[in-house]
Amino acid sequence: MTQLFYEIGGWIGLLGRGSVLLQVLVSVALLLGYRAWRFRGRGALFPWRAVLAKLVLAALLSLVSLLLPKLGFPGGLVGLIGQLTAIWTALSALRLLLRWVVDGEEVDAYWQRAVLPLFLVLLVGGLVYRLDGLEAVGGVPLLKLFDKNLTLANLLLLLGLPYFLVVLSELPVLLLGNLLGRLIGMEPGNRKALELILRYLLIGVGTIWLADRIGLNSTAIAAIAGGLSVGLGFGVKEVFSNFVSGLWLLFEGSVHPGDVLIHEGDICQVRKLGLRATTLWRDGDNAELLVPNQTFFTSTATTYTGTDDRRRGQVLIGAGYQHDPEQVIAVLEEVARANPRVLADPPPKVFVMDYGASSIDYSLRFSMADPMTNLGISSELRRAIWHAFQEHGIEIPFPQRVVHQAR
Amino acid sequence: MIRGRFRLGTGLAVAMALLVGGCQGGPRPPENLQVVIATGAGSDQVVRSSLQRLATQMTSEFMSNNPGTNLHLRFLDEGDLAASVRDHSTLGAGPDVVISRVPPTARLSDEGLIVPSALEPEQLDPLRIQFLQHFRQGNQFRALPFLLQPSLACYNRERLPKPPATLVELVQRAAEGARVGLPLQIDDLLWSASGFGASRPLLQALDEDQGTRRPLSPADRAKVLAWLGWLYRANVQPTLQFVDTSDGLVQRLASRQLDWISCNATAIPQLRRSLGSRLAVALLPAGPNGEPAQPLARLLLLSFGRDSTPGQRRVAERFALFVLNDFSQNNLMVRAVGNMPVNQNVIVPVKESPQLATMQRSLENSIVPDFRQGIGLRSRTGELRLLLKQNVYGEQSPQKVLEAMEALANPTPERAP
Known part of the structure; x- marks a missing residue:
């Protein structure tokens, strides 16, 4: 850790050089100027205008980096910041383009999860690479792990790689799955399964590589795998079982x-x-x-969606004994046929279900295309039946009880 | 909101100025120096590890004697040095001190990436630095000699009780079964040409500077042909082999695949670890007529970067004087085996150490490169290696190889009469 601070001390020492300080101040002034101009009393700019403004900023930084050497000062640092600004501008433009073709929320989510952290890595890595060399800084030993020095590079890999493996594996695997789906006509379910397996394979290989990179030898890996086996047997049995079930279902x-x-x-x-x-x-x-x-x-x-998506619903209704069942059945079938959400094929059917205490009970059975609409269609049919019965003078009886009083 | 941002910006600027400049009343911030060390050419691991050990020793000694100075070491391959220094200089972050061999330092100097030393004669004169005048530019010095790394013969005394004294003996020993290794790297093989009187003509013919370049005369051509002929005949011996790099030779001697090699003195620590007391060093064999071998010695130079602040430059010069003083040079000679001092005040204990005595005697006959001599030879190492390979394997006659060498030395149509 001391050596890391020592390296950082070396970079701070560079700021003592007038030429470096000048470049830092010029870059900071241009960046702050851009921020002040962008938000001065007008709120956020339209997205494409913001991209254009960033492009102007990148061009300005590059111009200054070319002008400084003419005045006898180095301008590489300003140029580097200009390059990074240009990359950021290109990414912002790409984001806007993607929002046109893909769902905006998905683009934004992927941006937050993957692109922003990657750009941050590029920013820090770029500065360190140009100032000191990644090898020199990455090789700084921090602590001992399994009898090997854990270097800064390995620690950063240990912290960052799992995140990037999970996040970044999503898109290429999705694209590959899509390609395979088109090329060999793979079923969506199988494609999804293949995507998931590929993704977990990628994550698994990445994790093993990381373990090897940080110096976990095969004995240590075997020990961890042994521990994991016991864990699978006891603690994470359910998780593993669900994992296998999930793959099987897919x-x-x-x-x-x-x-x-x-x-x-x-x-x-x-x-x-x-x-x-x-x-x-x-x-x-x-x-x-x-x-x-x-x-x-x-x-x-x-x-309801095994071999087809149709669902059959039913509405139970009682009609008075005085009404001819044929008439009641005709009215009910007519009501069902009149509903646009009730499928014509198979046609709605009405059945006499029972002779009840106060009514003859009928069941109106109908089919619908969307299984989730059963409640809504049933409600519509019940309302329509009430109106149709009113129209045809059909009574919907309710239970009645005659009470005789003894003198 | 905007005012708040500007206040923040001003605050940051003031904080940075305080951080960088330090307060008048407070303790002075440490002076940080970037020291770049070019560790040998290509894959020369032997030189690399030797230089790294050496650099760590001397910087830690300097920092312990100069509190408030931090030296940050960066090791680079010789081939990457110019590009790296150029790249850092465009940021204003070029190194304060560069330690490298003569050819890469010459390139940095030509590109203006290093600046001459501002050390006064009264500071340098007491150190009696050898070869300092090679690098004079007016009243200043483009670089300061730092350490010498002589070329030697390294051998396994268990297999070869007595080293060959001449090139004839060398081939004879090979014929008797001794396993001999020679490099195909021209700068490390030039010593064998000196035995035929061909090394200096070759150096002059391959000089980068057209003003001092001298085409081979008929007498010189005869000497070079004699040398090329000897190389071809030597390779006929099944136990004598040519290896592409000196690093490869060292590895083979260390693993006991070879018994005798030509080596640089910086390889001694590694060979000592592998061979222990079986390792012995000797002078390189003399020519067929007894002319002593004149190897091209390696000279490490210390030069100053162009981006340093006056404070950093002062510390850099103090560092240079420190590593060149009698104590450090003596210390480096003793502790960094294979390196010889340039400070002539240092007495080399030749009586106590036969190894140092051999190194000293080798240096007496060595050709020490400057910013002109030896540069052309080294910049054409790849092409010359191929030509030498074609010569020793009989793919091209010595005459053809000589003609190709001349064409390489002087791409223009004119030739020596």
């Missing part, structure tokens, strides 16, 4: 994102199929449920 294709199924009596739609849990959306209360994958593996699941 390959089998029995559950896909977008499927509609019944979970604990509620109708839900599958939003996301993860490796540990599946995310379901419950329409009734707009809740998202995280259901462990194992659940679908060990218990019966009812789905």
Whole structure:
């Protein structure tokens, strides 16, 4: 650690040179000037105008870096800051372009997760590389780990690489999956499974490389793997079981994102199929449920989207004994046919279900294209039946009780 | 809001000025110096490790004697030196001190990336620095000689009780079964040419400076041809082998694949670790007629960067005087084995140390390069290595190789009469 501070002390020493200080001050002045101009009383600029302004700033920095040597001063540092500004400008333009073709929120999320941290690494790495050389700074030993010196470079890799492996593996794997899907016509479920496996493979290989890079020898890795096996046997058994179930579900294709199924009596739609849990959306209360994958593996699941997406609904209704069932059935079928969300094929059917205490009970059965719309269509049909019965003078009786009083 | 930002900016500027300049009343901030050390050419690991050890020793000694100074060492490959210094200088972050051999230092000087020493004669004269005048430019010196690294013969005394004294003996020993290694690197093989009187004509013919370049005369051509012929005949011996680099030779002697090699003295520590007391050093073999070998010695130079502040320059000069003084030079000679002092006040204990005596005697006959001599030879190492290889493997006759060397030395159509 002392050596690291010693190296940093060397960079601070460079600021004592008038030529370096001049470049720092000129760059800071230009950057602050840009900020002040950009936010002076007008709020944020339109995105493309902001990109243009950054481009002007990068050009100005580059111009100053060319002018300084003419005046007898070095200008490389200003040029370097200009280059970094130009890269940032190009990235900002790319972001705006991507927002045109891809969902803006997704672009912004990926930007925050991947591009910004990568640019930060480039910024710091670029400055260190030009000032001192990455090898010199990265090789600074910090502490002993498994009898080997843990250098600054390895520590940064240890902290940063897992993050970047997880975040950055997403996009290339997605693109590869997409390409394979198009080339060999892979099923979406299998494609998703392949993407996930590739991603975890990439992360796994990266982790092993990192372990080797920081000096974890094969014995240490074997010890960790042994510990992990015991952990799998006890503590993380469920996690592992869900992981395997998730992979299996993906390959089998029995559950896909977008499927509609019944979970604990509620109708839900599958939003996301993860490796540990599946995310379901419950329409009734707009809740998202995280259901462990194992659940679908060990218990019966009812789905409306297995071979087709149609769902059959029913409305139960009672009509008075005095009305001819044929008339009631005709009215009910007519009501169902009149609803645009009720499928014509198969046609709606009405069944006489029972002779009840105060009414003849009918069941109107109909089919719908979207399984999630059952509640809405049922409600519409019940309202329409009331109006149709009013129109045809059909009574919807309610239970009546005749009470005889003894004298 | 904007005012707040400007206040922040001003505050930062003031803080930076205080940080950099220090307060009048407070303790002075340490003076940080960037010291760049070019560690040998290409993959010459032997020279690299020797230089790193040496540099760490001398900087720590200087810092312990000069509190408030921090020396930051950066080791570079010789081939990367000019590009790196140029790149840092465009930032204003060029090194304060550069330690490198003659050819790369000459390049830095030609590009204006280093500046002459401002040390006064009364500061340098007492040190009696050898070869200082090689680098004079008016009243100043473009670089200061720092250490000498002589060329020697290194051998395994268990396999070869007595070293060959002449080139004839060398081939004879090879014929008797001794495993001999020679480099194909022209600057490390030039000593063998000196035995035929061909080294100086070659150096002059390959001089970079057209003003001092001298084409080979018929007599010189005959000497070079004799040398090339000897190289070809030597390679006929199955136990004598030519290796691309001197580093490769050292590795083979250390692993006992060879018994005798020509080596630079900086290889001694590594060879000593591998061979222990079996390692012996001797003068390089003399020519067929007994002319002593004249190897091209390695000279390390110390030069000053152009971006230093006056304070950094003062410390850099103090550092130069420190590493050149009698104590340091003596210390470096003893502790950094393979390096000989340029300070003539230092008495080399030739009686106590046969190794140092051999090194001293080698230096007496050595050709020490300056910013002109030897540069052309080294800048064409690759092409010359190929020609030498073609010569020793009989792919081209010595006559053809000589013609190719002349064409290389003088690309213009004119030739020696």
